[in-house]
Amino acid sequence: MKGSLPLHALFVRRCQSLGVLCCLFLSSVAGAQADLLQERVRALVEQRLPADSRLSDLIVGQPAARIRACAEPRPYLVHPRRLAVGRVAVGVRCADQEEVLGFLQVMVGAQGSYVVSARKIEAGEIIQADMLVSKRGPLQELPKGSALRADQVIGRQAARSIERGAVLALKAVRERWLVERNRPVVLRAQGTGFSLTREGKALDNGGLGNTVRVVSADGRMLSAQVIGQNELLLRY
Structure with a gap:
């Protein structure tokens, strides 16, 4: 209307x-x-x-x-x-x-629960279960990116020194380096119908599956994939 x-x-x-x-x-x-x-x-x-x-x-x-x-x-x-x-x-x-x-x-x-260091952890150490202690308290008071479970950091490598009793930050650990810069490595070369092994020196740090630069024994600079402890794979 x-x-x-x-x-x-x-x-x-x-x-x-x-x-x-x-x-x-x-x-x-x-x-x-x-x-x-x-x-x-x-x-x-x-x-x-x-x-x-x-x-x-x-x-x-x-x-x-x-x-x-x-x-x-x-x-x-x-x-x-x-x-x-x-x-x-x-x-x-x-x-x-x-x-x-x-x-x-x-x-x-x-x-809730969160993870702190049971002792001082030096930079480069691989985090083990006995290095950690679980505590309980107000989660909103933790720094952002804190580890709430031990399995988030066990097996990883400390990127810097961590004091005893410190809350573990996820950014304080990194993927474990299987290859380290300026260290000798075994370079495995594979292609159709052939497989070769030679020595070399890594030019980068790298974890499993990473691609790093390497200098072969004859002085050539190559890029290869990390496949194990001090082992690199070069595919042709």
């Missing part, structure tokens, strides 16, 4: 005439939606915590009006590969819509 108000406008006008009771109703609806959003954000975060961790605190920032108006919020992690502790960015869609309604800043606290 010409001149008629939209349904939501009529509802608001009716609420204005009813006064307090309507305000209480609207407030309860908004509260229920906020609770649902909080519940779904909590479920989302808990799914991404390490298996032996537990959520200790969750603070969801004030949602924008578009998010508050959604009856079926679908939150998702903006950075799904990151550990969901500390300051976490969460996007929100409504029901099955693709459009993003907005983003939430969420503070997540969690108790």
Whole structure:
């Protein structure tokens, strides 16, 4: 009908005439939606915590009006590969819509396990299980990129010196070098119908499968693949 108000406008006008009771109703609806959003954000975060961790605190920032108006919020992690502790960015869609309604800043606290050094580890040492100790505490207080499990670092090589009791950072270890710069290596050359073995000297550090430069015994510079401890393969 010409001149008629939209349904939501009529509802608001009716609420204005009813006064307090309507305000209480609207407030309860908004509260229920906020609770649902909080519940779904909590479920989302808990799914991404390490298996032996537990959520200790969750603070969801004030949602924008578009998010508050959604009856079926679908939150998702903006950075799904990151550990969901500390300051976490969460996007929100409504029901099955693709459009993003907005983003939430969420503070997540969690108790869980992490790895520290049992003794001083020198640069270049290969990390062994007896060099490590598992501790438990607030994960949100750890430096980014900390090792939470021993198997993340065992068998790798310390890239720098690590003090006793220090939290192991994943960037503090690297792939184990099977070939080291300026060290002698065995160079195996293979091709159709032939196989040769000769000595050489590596010009680069390299782990299993890496391609490194090598100088052969006759002075030629070549590129070969690391296949074992001080062993390189040159394919023709």
